[in-house]
Amino acid sequence: MTLKIGIIGCGGIANGKHMPALSKLEEVEMVAFCDIEKERAEKAKEEYGSNDAKVYTDYLELLADQTIDLVHVCTPNNSHAEISIAGMESGKHVMCEKPMAKTSEEARQMLEACKRTGKKLTIGYQNRFRTDSEYLHEVCADGELGDIYLGKAHAIRRRAVPTWGVFLDEEAQGGGPLIDIGTHALDLTLWMMNNYKPKYVVGNTYHQLSKTKNAANAWGPWDPEKFTVEDSAFGFITMENGATIILESSWALNTLNVGEAQTELSGTKGGADMRDGLTINGEDRGLLYERKVELETGGVDFYDGEGSDPAVTEAKSWINAILTDTDPVVKPEEALVVTEILEAIYKSAKTNQPVFLDK
Template sequence: MSRTYRIGIIGCGGIANGKHMPSLKKLQNVELVAFCDIIEDKATEASEKYGAADSRVYTDYTELLKDDTIDIIHVLTPNDSHADIAIAALESGKHVMCEKPMAKTAADAARMVEAAKRTGKKLTIGYNNRFRPDSLHLKKLCEEGALGEVYYAKAHAIRRRAVPTWGVFLDEEKQGGGPLIDIGTHALDLTLWMMDNYKPKVVLGTSYHKLSQTENAANAWGPWDPAKFTVEDSAMGMIVMENGASIVLESSWALNSLEVDEAKCTLCGTEAGADMKGGLRINGEKNSRLYTTEVDLSAGGVAFYSGSTEDAPDVEMRAWIKAIDEDTDPVVTPEQAYVVSQILEAIYESSRTGKAVYL
């Protein structure tokens, strides 16, 4: 790395403390110098735990953005504020990592893409599941053509009973949706990336409010309040791409299913298939016999940090800073993330109207 980068954090809640700040703190060439949250105590606590000696605390992000010594901003706020904050940060001359999903609406995501192009600053979205060892290995196989043409895929984001009951997760106005936009977005991003296909043609979707009104429900984080559960409890989509490939997307926070998978995909190609169920498995036919191979991912490195045993967020942050330092495209480009937002919005629209949505 050629220099040390100064980073500002906007939004010091769960994802900041659980992912961004711990991973950034491990990097020797970054300093966390500014922390902003509408709850000042959260920003102060983050500054004391992760901040550099000269770090400052804010409750107004516009004041933070006036600091010209800051190089990079991480936007870690509720979905409805992603676009405005990210665009303001780009216009202030800073590179931006924004947590997933890119924005509450596709229109806002498009504004973010335009701002990045106009300002010449880098913008990426926090799809950290691309950086898992199984994801990186499968992506390499796809790039090498081991699966051939991938023409059918499934994006999995199914929880049996794991509804997030804190923050604004259940607030449709703040978030734009429930499990589809929260965890379905990870599975869809992963699937499109593996297929290297970002040209959707038509989307058909359904969303459900079947279990959200359950009183005293069994749940990983305790019962939810039905009165506050204004988003869907599950949503499904069918996406047909311009080249004829199709993707089934399944997402839920609460579903009567024992088949539970999150941020995983199944790929079916002309030469072989792959899935992430119970580990990475490759299947196909050779010498007139079917085969299944389970890939051992217990050893070896990843594409961005040879020999690494780091968690995906650590690899993600290292790759992000490296892209800035070397002036290359980030692994997750804003154009790719925009397509994810388009498809998610189309699933919601299709569910509301009962009609297919053409993109």
């Protein structure tokens, strides 16, 4: 069986992750491409589309095609919910790029649509599919670290502010580094801890370095006038069982302790961190130990070679879930909790008060 896929949003993340990964799978073909800029959709069709692939500028017209089995939503955050819900209601499975939605209410509406329609919904947290992440998840699931009561979610850039697209637009994105890269680190941490019950959140956001003119930056200086999101954000999350998660994220911060989509865990039997590859630590027979795990891949987003590319592994896993009618690795219920915590950090920062999430 060959699944027919429609791509909605043919910008950076579609070209950088989704379409290249899907093109490596024999079980699928990309038959429709939609973008508000028709030229981008046409370019995507030429590079990745089937011979009879169609191009749209209105996603509703794409969704009206009942021959399409699933769609990948690769648009700005403020349209994730609207398009994903419409996709499921049109009878299609949906892979939505992270974060799940701009707000937790929108994310809850997506989950409700998933349950109502019976279609599958997953969110693009590809860092779960890195070799180090998969290995550490097995370690945690096997109980090697014991009861994990402290997690640190690390997503820090020194000077790497994305200056293209709508990344700096709070209305379109809902935030800056916290919702962009902090979301990956938080998802990894929650997944490792298998703990999705936050009690309360305290957070701070900063607009300090965003005011800098002619700043040093990986993608060239940003315009301070258009930099309407935070440049860094930090959260302290207390879970219902008493566990603590510390989340730190930045696009611009005066620090040398950089790294993205990393987690550090401390449990009753051992600990682990991704700072320099993957290291497991603990105590054995009265002595402390560190075990460096030799992996083909390190702790970064993408790797050379098809076999170790987390984007390809993610795509394979997602398509397999549809073909075998099983749950996707990234469940919408889990992604919803990520969005709830991120939103609570932003709210806490604005109100200078803790935000309670336990229901």
